[in-house]
Amino acid sequence: MSLKSLIVLIVALVLGTAMLVLGVFFQRGLQDYGTATAVRAVEVRAQALGTFLSRALYEEWRDVELTAGQIAINEDPEALQVRFDALADDEGKVSWIGVARADGTVVSARDGLLVGQNVAQRPWFQAGLQGPFAGDVHEAVLLAQLLGNDGGEPLRFVDFSAPILGPGGQVTGVLGAHVDWRWVRSLVTEAAAELELDAFIVNSAGTIILATDSISDATGQLSVFRAATLGVDGTYSETWPDGQSYFSRIVPQFGYETLPDFGWRLVARIDPDFVFGAQRQFMSTMALGAVLAYLMAILAFALVLISLLRPLGTLADMLLKLAKGEPVGYVREHTRFREVNTLSEAVVRLQSGPGEGASR
Known part of the structure; x- marks a missing residue:
């Protein structure tokens, strides 16, 4: 193996190992x-x-909370229904909103639904007597047939309710609202x-x-x-x-x-993949870039090494010819590197003979 090949191999191994270690840590x-x-x-x-x-x-609850504080249980049912119809918008949010007396009888509601019926056993009413209430999703019970269902799946609601207070602070009724679960x-x-x-x-x-x-x-x-x-x-x-x-x-x-x-x-x-998908793509790009950089570095080092070792190779060939007694042509003087210059001067002296070398 030539010196050039050995040096290139050593540098390639050292550089490759260093890049591998850095790659692992990276x-x-x-x-x-x-x-x-x-x-x-x-x-x-x-x-x-x-x-x-x-x-x-909260926006839907706020309507219930504010309305419960503004109405009285003995208000005109028709006026209350107008208010409830306005609150039950057309965006499919509130399916039903109405008010029931303390005994559970519905006195006014959106579109007049459930008016006259008793809701005393419904969880939203019972909880509303005690205070503000938000209930878990459940299937429609009393409203299932009244509202109908075009979607095929059972109607389900989220309940809001709040107590309606009289002048003395006593609970006189409950305002309830059913928010459509589909919304x-x-x-x-x-x-x-x-x-x-x-x-x-x-x-x-x-x-x-x-x-x-x-x-x-x-x-x-x-x-x-x-x-x-x-x-x-x-x-x-x-x-x-x-x-x-x-x-x-x-x-x-x-x-x-x-x-x-x-x-x-x-x-x-x-x-x-939100993070690691981009990370894998980045790592692939970095790995490809590292391989290309590694190959370019080895190639550049090899070219520099060739330019540095070429004079040594030439001088080595001349010394071998001199040792065999073969004629050697003109030896160019090398001044870039001290070691190469010393070898070239030695070849010139050997080529000139002992006498001429001593006279110098």
């Missing part, structure tokens, strides 16, 4: 950064989604899609009542859902039933201003 650092970025992303986005939904529900679901689905999240709402019993992605029986057994049932916040990384690993975050409570507690918890999940 990859680990990038992976840690990616993990921290994914965790931060799911935390911030989950909180944003929870706040958005809480605020949207809540569309709100969560659209917001989660904008935030690039999968969202799951869990009630206090641990039941997943809303999911923007498919779920199975095994989903509820994940650590993040067990923690959500207990109302514990936190960020989790675990493998889901679909075999993929995700980062997920718990928002333990929906709350905004005076909005009553539903007992809901939000679990937000982010796809790791």
Whole structure:
């Protein structure tokens, strides 16, 4: 093996080892950064989604809260119905709103629905006698036949209720409102899609009542859902039933201003490809760039080495010819490097003979 080949090989091994070590540390650092970025992303986005939904529900609750403080149970039912018809907008949010006396008899409501019927056994009425109330999602009972359903799925509502107080502060009735669950679901689905999240709402019993992605029986057994049932916040990384690993975050409570507690918890999940997909692409680009840089560095070093070792090779050939007694042509003087210059001068002296070399 020539000296040139040996030096190039040694430099290639040293440079390759150094780049490999740096690559390992760089990859680990990038992976840690990616993990921290994914965790931060799911935390911030989950909180944003929870706040958005809480605020949207608060707007509906605020109408109930303000109206309950402005009306009296003995007001003209027709005037109350006009007010309720105005509150029940055309956007599909509020399906029913009405007022019942303390005995549970509905005296006025949107479109006159349920007027004259007794709602004393309904949870929203019983809770409304005690104070402001926000109830978990449930299927329609009394309104199922009256409202009809074009979507094929059972009508489901979220309940709001608040007490109506008389002049002496006594409870004289309850104002109740049923918010269409389809509106809540569309709100969560659209917001989660904008935030690039999968969202799951869990009630206090641990039941997943809303999911923007498919779920199975095994989903509820994940650590993040067990923690959500207990109302514990936190960020989790675990493998889901679909075999993929995700980062997920718990928002333990929906709350905004005076909005009553539903007992809901939000679990937000982010796809790791959000961060690690770009990270893998970046690593591939960096690896390709590193290989090209490595090859270019070795090529440049080899070219420089050839230019440096060529004079030594020429002098070595001349010395070999002199040792064999073969004639040697003109020896050019090299002044760039002291060692090469010394060798060229030695060749000239050997070529000139002992006498001429001594006379010099």
